Amino acid sequence: xxxxxxxxxxxxxxxxxxxxxxxxxxxxxxxxxxxxxxxxxxxxxxxxxxxxxxxxxxxxxxxxxxxxxxxxxxxxxxxxxxxxxxxxxxxxxxxxxxxxxxxxxxxxxxxxxxxxxxxxxxxxxxxxxxxxxxxxxxxxxxxxxxxxxxxxxxxxxxxxxxxxxxxxxxxxxxxxxxxxxxxxxxxxxxxxxxxxxxxxxxxxxxxxxxxxxxxxxxxxxxxxxxxxxxxxxxxxxxxxxxxxxxxxxxxxxxxxxxxxxxxxxxxxxxxxxxxxxxxxxxxxxxxxxxxxxxxxxxxxxxxxxxxxxxxxxxxxxxxxxxxxxxxxxxxxxxxxxxxxxxxxxxxxxxxxxxxxxxxxxxxxxxxxxxxxxxxxxxxxxxxxxxxxxxxxxxxxxxxxxxxxxxxxxxxxxxxxxxxxxxxxxxxxxxxxxxxxxxxxxxxxxxxxxxxxxxxxxxxxxxxxxxxxxxxxxxxxxxxxxxxxxxxxxxxxxxxxxxxxxxxxxxxxxx
Numbered sequence: 001x002x003x004x005x006x007x008x009x010x011x012x013x014x015x016x017x018x019x020x021x022x023x024x025x026x027x028x029x030x031x032x033x034x035x036x037x038x039x040x041x042x043x044x045x046x047x048x049x050x051x052x053x054x055x056x057x058x059x060x061x062x063x064x065x066x067x068x069x070x071x072x073x074x075x076x077x078x079x080x081x082x083x084x085x086x087x088x089x090x091x092x093x094x095x096x097x098x099x100x101x102x103x104x105x106x107x108x109x110x111x112x113x114x115x116x117x118x119x120x121x122x123x124x125x126x127x128x129x130x131x132x133x134x135x136x137x138x139x140x141x142x143x144x145x146x147x148x149x150x151x152x153x154x155x156x157x158x159x160x161x162x163x164x165x166x167x168x169x170x171x172x173x174x175x176x177x178x179x180x181x182x183x184x185x186x187x188x189x190x191x192x193x194x195x196x197x198x199x200x201x202x203x204x205x206x207x208x209x210x211x212x213x214x215x216x217x218x219x220x221x222x223x224x225x226x227x228x229x230x231x232x233x234x235x236x237x238x239x240x241x242x243x244x245x246x247x248x249x250x251x252x253x254x255x256x257x258x259x260x261x262x263x264x265x266x267x268x269x270x271x272x273x274x275x276x277x278x279x280x281x282x283x284x285x286x287x288x289x290x291x292x293x294x295x296x297x298x299x300x301x302x303x304x305x306x307x308x309x310x311x312x313x314x315x316x317x318x319x320x321x322x323x324x325x326x327x328x329x330x331x332x333x334x335x336x337x338x339x340x341x342x343x344x345x346x347x348x349x350x351x352x353x354x355x356x357x358x359x360x361x362x363x364x365x366x367x368x369x370x371x372x373x374x375x376x377x378x379x380x381x382x383x384x385x386x387x388x389x390x391x392x393x394x395x396x397x398x399x400x401x402x403x404x405x406x407x408x409x410x411x412x413x414x415x416x417x418x419x420x421x422x423x424x425x426x427x428x429x430x431x432x433x434x435x436x437x438x439x440x441x442x443x444x445x446x447x448x449x450x451x452x453x454x455x456x457x458x459x460x461x462x463x464x465x466x467x468x469x470x471x472x473x474x475x476x477x478x479x480x481x482x483x484x485x486x487x488x489x490x491x492x493x494x495x496x497x498x499x500x501x502x503x504x505x506x507x508x509x510x
Contacts, residue, residue, distance in 0.1 A: 008142045008182075015130040022299040023357040027323055029298045034058055037303055037336055045087045046076070046342060058321060061343075062305065067317070067334065068344045070108045080111055080340075083161035088340030089113050095174070096164040097279035099376070099445065107444045109164055110279040116339035117174050120300045121167075124282025127297065128275055132246065135289045136271065141212050144243050145184040148172065149202070149216030149224055165191075167279045184209050196452045203227045213246040218257040219373045219407050219455045221247070225264050226409055238267045250275040252371050253490065260408055276362060280346055281337050284360060293359040298322075301338030306331035307345070312366065327352045332366050368488040372404035373413050373456050375446040377439065379487045385438035393431050396423035399469045399485050403495035407455060414457040418498055420464045432461055468502045475501060 022029035038061065042052035050065050066072075076087050077096075085092050088111065095112040133139055150168030157163055165173070172190055175183070185205035192198040202224055214221060225237055232240055247261070247270065254274060261272070276284040276294050281302045284294035296304070304322055309330040311317035319334055333346045347367070350360045370377045382402055390397060398420040407413035417435075425431035436458045440447040449456040469485045486494050 009133050009139065012126065012130040012133045015127060016134045018299075019127055019130060023295070026298050026358055030303060030322055031058075033299065033301060034061070034303045034336075037301070037338060040090050040338070041088070041340070041342075043086070044090050044340075046340075058303075061336075062319060062321075065343050067319070068342055069347075073341065073344065074108075077109060077111060081109060081158050081162050083159065088342070089115075089338070091115065093340070094162050095170050096158070096162060097167045097170050098164045099166065099279050108279075111340050112170050112279075113339050115301060116281065116337060117171065119338060120302065121171055121277065121282045123300045124275070124277065124285060124297050127300075128248070128273060128285040131285065131287045131295075132271070132273060132289075135287075136245075139245065140243060141246060142182060144210035144212035144241075146182055146213045146215065147184055147202075147206055147209075147211050148190065149214060149221045150190075167277070184211065195448075195454050199223055199227055199454070203231055207231060207240065209241075210243055211241040212243045213248065214244070215248040217251045217374045218249060218254060218261070219252075219413060219449070221249075222257070222260065222264070222407060222409065223454060236267075237265045238270070245269050246271050246273060248273045248275055250277055251374050255491075257406070264409065276360075278346065278348075280341060280344065281335060281339065283333070287359075291359075293353045293361055296358040296360050298358065303336045305334035305336075305343065306350075307334060309349075322358065325352050325355065325358075327355055330363055364490065368486060370402060370404060370415065370488045370490055372406060372490055373449050375443065375449045375456065377402075377415075377443055377446050377488065381439055381442045381446070382487060384442060385435050388438045389425075389431050389435040392434050393425040393427065394423070395421060395425040395431060398422050398466075401469075401485055401487060401489065401494055401498065402459075403489045403492045405460065405492075412453065412457050413455060415459045416495060417459050417461045418464055418468075418495055419461060420466065420468055424463055428461060428463075432459055435459060435461075462499070464498070465502055468498065472498050472501045 038047075038052050038055050041047040047053070055061050055064065073088070080087050080093050081096060091113055093111045093113050095117070096109040097112050098107050098109055129141075133141065148168065150166065150172075156165065164170075169191060172187065180187070185202060189198065189201045189205050192201060207228055228237070228240055229235055234240055238244055244265065244267070247265070249272065254272065258272075271289055274286045274294060275282075282297060282300060283302070284296045286293075287295040298304075305319035306322075306325055307317045307319050311319075312332065320331075325331060328351060330349055330351050332349050335344050335346060336342050337344070345366075347365050349363045349366060351363050353359050353361055365371075365378075368379045382400075386397060386400065389395065400417060400419040402415050402417050405411075405414045405416050436450070440450055446456070450458070473485070489495065
């Protein structure tokens with residue numbers, strides 16, 4: 001069936017020369033991308049507004065166009081969703097990737113042009129596979145199939161002109177026949193949105209396949225592996241898929257899951273590759289077999305600027321270009337793309353670990369958040385949910401912080417809330433139920449992860465003794481108005497320190 005495997009591997013290895021070209025000449029690559037983007041969009045409504053036809057240099061572009069976020073671009077995006085065209089990009093747009101993360105909306109809808117799908121997302125994925133095949137000449141990756149484990153994949157019509165789904169759904173729907181040939185399961189299963197039924201269907205449909213590679217976020221992948229173990233009575237995934245050699249992950253930090261995956265996949269032939277892919281674009285990928293950093297993709301329709309950490313929080317922050325970045329400094333990413341996003345502040349922060357070539361590590365978000373399970377919960381979500389729970393129960397909160405309890409094969413993941421009340425609720429169960437319900441209403445990604453308690457259980461609340469946060473800050477020498485308790489953390493560093501500081505002397509726990 002896979003007679004084309006040597007041809008595919010040959011093709012992927014040939015792409016290495018193209019990758020090496022933009023790795024060796026990154027500024028030339030970015031200049032070409034910049035010129036392409038401005039030329040393509042000069043006759044759009046956006047291009048005419050900012051007179052793209054007269055822009056010759058990146059400095060002109062930077063000085064003329066204000067920084068954007070989803071809220072500022074939303075009116076334009078809404079018009080495109082309603083069927084208008086030639087607004088932000090010069091080719092028709094009918095696909096939109098739905099994700100959470102905005103401060104006022106439950107979801108945001110990112111335009112997915114043909115160019116952003118083909119020349120950004122697909123090119124990034126192909127280049128990742130090229131890098132892997134080049135580093136692993138003996139790979140048998142294409143003698144079997146690739147399993148994509150994503151989130152909710154439901155495709156919905158916005159109207160007669162537009163369709164939306166999560167990123168993996170849009171990419172699956174637009175894959176070529178040739179690419180579909182190498183993946184499993186059937187689209188009818190991959191696009192299911194009921195995760196209880198979907199996990200079972202995924203397991204039964206793939207358990208007898210020759211799966212050589214898996215792509216997906218760790219939480220969903222672990223749930224699938226656990227179900228496969230239950231069906232087969234095994235405890236090592238390579239007993240089920242003996243030719244499994246590659247797991248591609250991204251979206252959340254893999255560090256908390258690494259040891260767990262080593263116990264689930266006990267093989268010296270398995271490699272873990274990280275990708276940095278979002279609805280807004282494919283930003284980077286791991287280049288070497290054991291590389292801890294990500295190669296910033298510079299030739300897939302994205303022109304980059306970066307906001308230095310010294311500019312964070314300013315009303316009009318200054319940006320720097322690629323040639324101006326400094327290793328080990330923290331930056332926020334600003335992108336202009338072939339998807340019609342212009343000087344768009346993504347919200348992620350990165351650190352350059354190298355500038356020859358340009359390699360990065362993702363360091364967090366501009367705002368506090370929890371994304372341990374792909375839920376993208378931000379402080380505004382938790383503040384609003386806590387306010388509503390207090391309103392309905394009469395409770396009063398002094399301070400709080402939230403951290404993840406990571407999913408393992410023994411227990412499901414959840415959020416742990418450490419709360420210091422001045423007036424605790426009479427019924428902690430009711431308080432927790434209201435808090436959880438409000439969070440689900442505010443954040444669609446959190447709601448998806450909470451569905452049927454599959455990946456994320458309801459919150460666990462620990463009531464802390466009075467002055468716990470004060471004493472913790474004091475112990476760190478951080479008393480004072482400028483030092484605040486971190487609301488959300490993507491790991492357990494703060495939570496464990498706080499619990500240790502009060503010797504686990506909580507007055508109640510749920």
